Amino acid sequence: MAEDSVKLLGNWVSPYSLKVKWALKLKGIQYQYVEEDLQNKSPMLLQYNPVYKKIPVLVHDDKPLAESLIILEYIDEVWKQNPLLPIDPYERAKARFWAKFVDDKCVPALMAAFTKKGEEQERAVKEAHENLKILESGLEGKRFFGGETIGFVDIAAGWIGCSVQMTGEIIGINLIDAETMPLLHSWFQDFLEIPLIKECLPPQDKLLEYIKELHTKILTAAST
Amino acid sequence: MAELKLFRTSSSPFVLRVVWALDLKGIQYDNIFEDLSNKSSLLLQYNPIYKKVPVLVHNGKPLLESLVILEYIDEIWKQTPILPEDPSERATARFWAKFGDDKVLPSIWNAFIKQGKDQEEAIVTAQENLGCVERQLTGKKFFNGETIGLVDLAFGWLANLLSVFEEVCGVTLIDHEKFPLLLEWIQNFADAPIIKESWPPRDKLITRYQALHEVHTSKEAPK
Numbered sequence: 089m090a091e092d093s094v095k096l097l098g099n100w101v102s103p104y105s106l107k108v109k110w111a112l113k114l115k116g117i118q119y120q121y122v123e124e125d126l127q128n129k130s131p132m133l134l135q136y137n138p139v140y141k142k143i144p145v146l147v148h149d150d151k152p153l154a155e156s157l158i159i160l161e162y163i164d165e166v167w168k169q170n171p172l173l174p175i176d177p178y179e180r181a182k183a184r185f186w187a188k189f190v191d192d193k194c195v196p197a198l199m200a201a202f203t204k205k206g207e208e209q210e211r212a213v214k215e216a217h218e219n220l221k222i223l224e225s226g227l228e229g230k231r232f233f234g235g236e237t238i239g240f241v242d243i244a245a246g247w248i249g250c251s252v253q254m255t256g257e258i259i260g261i262n263l264i265d266a267e268t269m270p271l272l273h274s275w276f277q278d279f280l281e282i283p284l285i286k287e288c289l290p291p292q293d294k295l296l297e298y299i300k301e302l303h304t305k306i307l308t309a310a311s312t
Numbered sequence: 313m314a315e316l317k318l319f320r321t322s323s324s325p326f327v328l329r330v331v332w333a334l335d336l337k338g339i340q341y342d343n344i345f346e347d348l349s350n351k352s353s354l355l356l357q358y359n360p361i362y363k364k365v366p367v368l369v370h371n372g373k374p375l376l377e378s379l380v381i382l383e384y385i386d387e388i389w390k391q392t393p394i395l396p397e398d399p400s401e402r403a404t405a406r407f408w409a410k411f412g413d414d415k416v417l418p419s420i421w422n423a424f425i426k427q428g429k430d431q432e433e434a435i436v437t438a439q440e441n442l443g444c445v446e447r448q449l450t451g452k453k454f455f456n457g458e459t460i461g462l463v464d465l466a467f468g469w470l471a472n473l474l475s476v477f478e479e480v481c482g483v484t485l486i487d488h489e490k491f492p493l494l495l496e497w498i499q500n501f502a503d504a505p506i507i508k509e510s511w512p513p514r515d516k517l518i519t520r521y522q523a524l525h526e527v528h529t530s531k532e533a534p535k
Contacts, residue, residue, distance in 0.1 A: 139411065139444055151400045158406045165399040177387040178373055184380045189361070222361055 094119035095147040097133050099126055100290045101298055103247035104156040105144035109288045110243045111160050115167045157187055157244060164240070172240040186226045186233060187244035193219045194248060201263065202255045203306050209259075216263055220248075224272040231278060242279055249276030250289065254296050258303050316341035319355050319367040321348060323512035323520070325417075325469030326378040327366040331510050332465050333382050337389045341368075379409055382462060394461045408448060408455065409466035416441045417469070423485060424477045424521075425528035431483070438485060442494065449493035453500055464501060471498045476517045480525050 096112065096119050098105025112119055124133055124143050136145045136152035146153045146162070153159050164172040173180050197219050200212035223245065227233060233241035252263045266273040279285060318334070318341050320327040334341055346355055346365050358367045358374035368375040368384070375381045386394050395402050419441050422434040445467070448455055455463035478485055486494055501507060 148400070153400065153403045153407075155407055155410060158403050158410065161406065162399050162403040165402065177384055178370075178375075180387065181375050181380050181384040184383065185377055188377060188380065 093149050095122060096120070097122045097124050097130075097136065097145040097147070098143050099124050101295060102143060103251060104142075106247050106288060106290075107156045107243050108144045108146060108159050108163070110246070110285060111163045111172060113284045113288055114170050114172070114238070114243075115163065116169065117163070117167055157191070160240060160243065172234075172243065174234075174239065182226075183233070183240045186223070186241045189219075189223065189226070190241075190245045190248065194223055194245070198248065198252065198255070198263065201261065202259060202303065203310070205307065205310070213261055213263070217268070220264060220269060220272060224269050224275075227271050227275055229271065232275065238279065238282065238285075242275075246276070246279045246285065249279060250292075254292075254299050255303075257296070258300055315369075315371050317344055317369040318342070319344045319346055319352075319358065319369070320365050321346055323472075323517060324365060325473065326364075328468055328472075328510065328512070329378045329465045330366045330368060330381050330385070332460075332468060332507055333385045333394060335506050335510060336394070336460065337385065337392045339385070339389055379406075379413070379462075379466065382465060386462075392459075394456070394465060396456070396461070405456070405462045408445070408463045411441075411444070412463070412466045412470075416445060416467075420470075420474070420477065420485065423483065424481055424525065427529055431481075435483060435485065439490070442486060442491060446491050446494045449497055454497065460501070460504060460507065464497075468501060468507070470494075471501045472512055472514075472517065473521075474498070476514065476521050479518065480521050 094112070094117060096105065096108055098108065098121065100123060109121075122130075122132070124130060126143070129141060133143065133145060134141055136147060137143075137154045140154060142154070144154075144156055144159060146159045148162075148166070153162050160172060173183055194216070197212055197216035201209060201216045204212055226241065230236075232238045233245070238246075249264060256262050256264075264273050264276060316334075316339065318327075318330060320331070320343060322345065344352075344354075346352060348365070351363060355365070355367060356363055358369060359376050362376065364376075366378055366381060368381050370384075370388070375384050382394060395405055416438070419434065419438040423431060423438045426434045448463075454460050455467065474485060488495060502511065
């Protein structure tokens with residue numbers, strides 16, 4: 089399919105646009121990437137996603153699609169190679185459930201652990217641990233959520249491993265440790281080993297700097 | 313015959329979506345009504361993570377989260393499809409269903425439980441969100457076109473709860489001038505066969521939400 093017909097509006101730090109990059113790469117889809125400056129959003133982005141004004145936006149044959157998990161499902165329906173979702177409807181429902189669990193439960197707790205201090209942070213860390221432990225149960229002892237190969241949930245959740253490692257360094261708390269979460273820990277290691285996953289990651293040292301700066305800004309804003 | 317059980321309450325917005333989807337497709341199922349203040353051990357076993365309804369149990373396997381359940385129902389039972397066939401239309405439907413749950417419902421709930429200046433601001437946000445929804449109805453009877461679909465089911469709670477909220481807290485959230493299409497949709501949805509057979513009785517909703525309103529507004533300090 090011609091590169092012109094698929095465009096991804098994203099941002100280099102965003103895990104949400106990373107998920108879409110991973111899906112496109114997994115399926116071998118050629119696309120044009122447009123880096124959005126989130127402090128200065130392009131008229132194109134505002135036109136394509138007037139409701140949320142956010143990235144990622146996938147534009148296919150001039151039709152814009154927003155919301156990363158919805159984009160993943162669309163990609164899976166249009167391009168059938170290397171399927172993300174399982175064939176069996178019950179397994180598909182489980183995959184959708186876990187992807188939603190990541191966004192609804194894991195992400196907010198991780199954000200709070202990163203942005204809060206003191207007792208609030210302690211509570212957030214506890215909640216993040218609990219939710220990650222629950223997520224681990226979704227692996228059902230498999231290597232990946234998708235089984236022997238990565239699928240929908242791996243792509244939906246994999247970025248958390250990267251994020252947790254970095255934010256863990258900054259806040260000094262290890263959120264996915266090998267002792268309490270052995271399966272999740274090794275899942276994440278295996279996920280990162282996959283070449284296409286690694287290839288799409290933003291430069292890690294640059295990202296770490298960015299997140300450190302962000303953390304300082306957040307804590308400063310919170311104390312003023 | 314396949315065994316299908318729905319753990320539910322009588323009028324939860326999330327439960328009703330599933331009820332309507334099953335009924336629209338003419339699927340037989342057993343209703344298991346839960347007392348949410350005293351949840352059954354079966355519910356807790358089937359949904360240990362969230363401990364919530366609805367839970368649809370199909371041949372012993374539990375399905376959770378109403379929108380996930382709707383997609384499952386549509387994949388297993390192909391009659392009266394609730395999602396379109398075209399992938400970009402499916403993505404659009406999923407987008408608006410999610411917008412409803414992520415933005416519209418919380419903003420209307422906020423307008424319902426807040427008071428004073430907070431409520432005024434909450435109403436503005438709710439109306440902005442409803443404005444986005446209104447525009448989706450341009451030229452259509454239902455969000456899905458001529459027939460009811462995922463987005464209609466996802467927004468079904470608006471059709472039976474909006475006027476209840478307005479009555480209980482004495483504010484007008486949607487009026488004929490700004491939201492003519494939404495008001496028409498509400499009427500069309502409420503009148504639709506099958507849908508109206510599972511319509512929660514209004515007096516029960518008023519009682520329930522009046523009680524909830526009192527609980528929440530006594531917690532919030534008026535500004």
